[in-house]
Amino acid sequence: MTKFDEATQAIRVDENTYDVCLDPGYSIGGPLNGGYLMAVVLRAVVDASAHEHPVTTSAQFLRAARPGPARVRLERIKTGRTAEMTRATLLQDGQAFIETLVTTATLTAGAVPDWTDGPSAAMPPVERCVRLPDPRPESNMTLNAQVEMVFDPPTVGWLDGAPSGRPESRAYFRMAEPQDPDPFVLAFAVDALPPVVFSAGARGWAPTVDLTWHLRALPAPGWLTVLGSGRMIGDGWFDEDVEVWDSAGRLVAQSRQLARVGRG
Amino acid sequence: MTKFDEATQAIRVDENTYDVCLDPGYSIGGPLNGGYLMAVVLRAVVDASAHEHPVTTSAQFLRAARPGPARVRLERIKTGRTAEMTRATLLQDGQAFIETLVTTATLTAGAVPDWTDGPSAAMPPVERCVRLPDPRPESNMTLNAQVEMVFDPPTVGWLDGAPSGRPESRAYFRMAEPQDPDPFVLAFAVDALPPVVFSAGARGWAPTVDLTWHLRALPAPGWLTVLGSGRMIGDGWFDEDVEVWDSAGRLVAQSRQLARVGRG
Numbered sequence: 219m220t221k222f223d224e225a226t227q228a229i230r231v232d233e234n235t236y237d238v239c240l241d242p243g244y245s246i247g248g249p250l251n252g253g254y255l256m257a258v259v260l261r262a263v264v265d266a267s268a269h270e271h272p273v274t275t276s277a278q279f280l281r282a283a284r285p286g287p288a289r290v291r292l293e294r295i296k297t298g299r300t301a302e303m304t305r306a307t308l309l310q311d312g313q314a315f316i317e318t319l320v321t322t323a324t325l326t327a328g329a330v331p332d333w334t335d336g337p338s339a340a341m342p343p344v345e346r347c348v349r350l351p352d353p354r355p356e357s358n359m360t361l362n363a364q365v366e367m368v369f370d371p372p373t374v375g376w377l378d379g380a381p382s383g384r385p386e387s388r389a390y391f392r393m394a395e396p397q398d399p400d401p402f403v404l405a406f407a408v409d410a411l412p413p414v415v416f417s418a419g420a421r422g423w424a425p426t427v428d429l430t431w432h433l434r435a436l437p438a439p440g441w442l443t444v445l446g447s448g449r450m451i452g453d454g455w456f457d458e459d460v461e462v463w464d465s466a467g468r469l470v471a472q473s474r475q476l477a478r479v480g481r482g
Numbered sequence: 483m484t485k486f487d488e489a490t491q492a493i494r495v496d497e498n499t500y501d502v503c504l505d506p507g508y509s510i511g512g513p514l515n516g517g518y519l520m521a522v523v524l525r526a527v528v529d530a531s532a533h534e535h536p537v538t539t540s541a542q543f544l545r546a547a548r549p550g551p552a553r554v555r556l557e558r559i560k561t562g563r564t565a566e567m568t569r570a571t572l573l574q575d576g577q578a579f580i581e582t583l584v585t586t587a588t589l590t591a592g593a594v595p596d597w598t599d600g601p602s603a604a605m606p607p608v609e610r611c612v613r614l615p616d617p618r619p620e621s622n623m624t625l626n627a628q629v630e631m632v633f634d635p636p637t638v639g640w641l642d643g644a645p646s647g648r649p650e651s652r653a654y655f656r657m658a659e660p661q662d663p664d665p666f667v668l669a670f671a672v673d674a675l676p677p678v679v680f681s682a683g684a685r686g687w688a689p690t691v692d693l694t695w696h697l698r699a700l701p702a703p704g705w706l707t708v709l710g711s712g713r714m715i716g717d718g719w720f721d722e723d724v725e726v727w728d729s730a731g732r733l734v735a736q737s738r739q740l741a742r743v744g745r746g
Contacts, residue, residue: 273719274692274740276540278567278583280560295581296544300718300742301691303542305569305581317559317569317583319542321692321740331716332743333649333682385597418597427565428538428585430694432721432740434714449725450698450733452595454564455537457696457736461713469714472721474738476538476585476696478564479596 220397222364222406226254228262234292236262240310242285245360249282252316252426253409254361255308257402259318262290263306264401268297269322271401276319276430283308283315295319327436337463339445341370344390348374350412365410367391367444376416385414385448385456390441399437399464407462408473411446414458415479418451424477431460431473440465454478484661486628486670490518492526498556500526504574506549509624513546516580516690517673518625519572521666523582526554527570528665532561533586536665540583540694547572547579559583591700601727603709605634608654612638614676629674630656631708640680649678649712649720654705663701663728671726672737675710678722679743682715688741695724695737704729718742 219227225241238261244254260272288310295303301323308316341347347368353359370388375381391407392399399407408431413424443463448456456479462471483491489505502525508518524536552574559567565587572580605611611632617623634652639645655671656663663671672695677688707727712720720743726735 274542276542276583276692276694278538278540278559278585280567295542295578303544303581314559317567319540319581319583319692321542326717329717331714333715335648335713384599428540428583428694430540430692430738432738434719434721435716448597449599449736450595451597452699453590453593455698457698472713472738474694474696474736 220395222393222395222397222403226257226261226402228258228265228290230265233266236290238288238290240283240285240288243360243364245358247358250285251361251409252279252429253406255283255316257405259290259306259308259316260320260402260405262292263304263320264322266292267302267304267322269302270324271322271433272320273301273323273433274321274430275405278317278428279426280317281315283310286310325436329435334469337443337445338447338461339388341388341443344368344441347371347390350374364394365391366394367410373417381419382417383419385418385451387411387414387417387446389444391444392441398439399442401433404433404437404462404471405431407442407444408460408471411444411460413477414446414448415451415456420479422480424479426475426477429473429475431471433471435468435470437464437470438466451479454480484657484659486657486659486661486667490521490525490666492522492529492554494529497530500554502552502554504547504549504552507624507628509622511622514549515625515673516543516693517670519547519580521669523554523570523572523580524584524666524669526556527568527584528586530556531566531568531586533566534588535586535697536584537565537587537589537697538585538694539669542581542692543690544581545579547574589700593699598733601707601709602711602725603652605652605707608632608705611635611654614638628658630658631674637681645683646681647683649682649715651675651678651681651710653708655708656705662703663706665697668697668701668726668735669695671706671708672724672735675708675724677741678710678712679715679720684743686744688743690739690741693737693739695735697735699732699734701728701734702730715743718744
C-alpha cells in the first residue's frame, strides 16, 4: 500500500457510511486539494458499488476541508447492469464539505478506441520540462511533495513574472512514491495543476466551485501527460479544462472545473 | 409567455417543492429531451434561489421521463453571498428521473471578458447551412418543431450515408417561436444537437448518462452558434462537448456529456 493509497483509504462502517482520515500531506496552503478529496470519496463509492470504476464524478466544493477524521455518506440513486449512480457526501463534524454525484461502471482493460482525437497540445520531451521550486515551509503547500510534476516551460513563465498571457498549464505527472496510475490517481491528477489563470496573469486564491471529470480508460503504467487550458476568464469566473493522456498515448481522463478568480 | 416558457414553468408548492408538467412537444422518439428537462428543473431551482442564474448544472439521467405531471424536489446544500448550491431531483410518481447539483450565482449583464479564446470551429454563413428533414410523424420526434437549427453541411453528411468520420455537429440555433435566448434556452441548446457520434458513423439510440454545463455569460438576442465535438469513442461510451456562442461573439455556455453508443 503506497502513501497515497493509505491517505485515501475508506473504512466501511455500514453500506452507506465510510470513515476516512484526511491527510495533512495534501494541503494547498491550509485547505486540502480538491482532487485528493475526490479520490477519498471515490474510494468509498467504488468499494460500495457493484461496478469497478468511477466513470463520472461531479463534485461541488462547499467548504475548505481540513486534515483529520471525516466521513463519506452514500446514497444509492440507481443500480443497473451497465452503470450505477451514487450521491456521496464528505462530512466533517456532521457538516458537508463536498457533494458529489458519481456514475460507476466497469471499463474494459486495454480497450482500443473506436475513434480518438489526439492531444490538444504538443509537449516537449520530459527532459526539457521543469519542476516548480520547492515551496517555502511556512506556505503549507505539502501537496508538492506527493507528486512529481515537470512543466512545459512557457506554462510556468508566471513564476518569473512572465506569464504566457493565456490560461494554460501542461505537465508530465506521476506520484512521488512510485505507483502505477489508477482511477484514484487520476481523480487527483485532474486537479493537481497550478490554476491555469496564473498563465493569464492572475494570482492569488482561485477556489474551485465545482468540477466534473470523466474516466475514459484505465491508464497504462508510467508518466501521465496533463494538459490544462481555459476558454474564458470573466466576471470573476474561469473554466479550467484538463485532459489526461497515458504513456500509451490514450486519453484516460477529461475534466472541467469552474472556479473563482481574483480573490487575491 | 412563449410556448417554451410555458412548457418549462414550475409552480411553487413550498420552498422545497415545485409542480411541473412535462410537455409532449419535446420528445425524441418517446423519451423527452434531456436539455428540455434540465430547463424545467432549473426554473424551479432559480425561482427558489437568492441568485438569478444557473452557473453550473450537473445532471444524471436515471430513467427516460415521459410527458405529464412531475415534481421538482429541492434540497438547499449551501447558501452564500457569491453562490448557492442546490440539489434538485425531478420525480414522477415518486420515482427519481433526473438528479442534479446546481450552482446559482448572479452574473453581470454585458460583462466584458478579461480573456477569451475564439470558437473552436469556423461556421459558414447561415445561408449556407441546412435544415434536417422533417421527421416522420410516427417517429415521435416532436422536438424538431420547437427549434430552428441549420447545420454546417459536412456535419449532417450522415443523413445521406456520408458521415464525416469524426464526431461533430455544428448548427445555428434559435427557438422556432421567436424568443431571445436566456439561461433556460441555453440548458435546452446544449443537448439539442443530434449525437456527435452520428458523424463518426454510429446510429441508433445514444442515451445521455450525465451532463454538466456551465453558463458563462448572459446571451445577446439572436442566433446562437452551437458547436459540438467529441474526443474519444470507445468501450461503448462517447463524450460530447458543446460550446455555445451568442450573436455578439461571446462564449455563453460550455457543456460535456457522457453517453452510451451502439445500443442501435
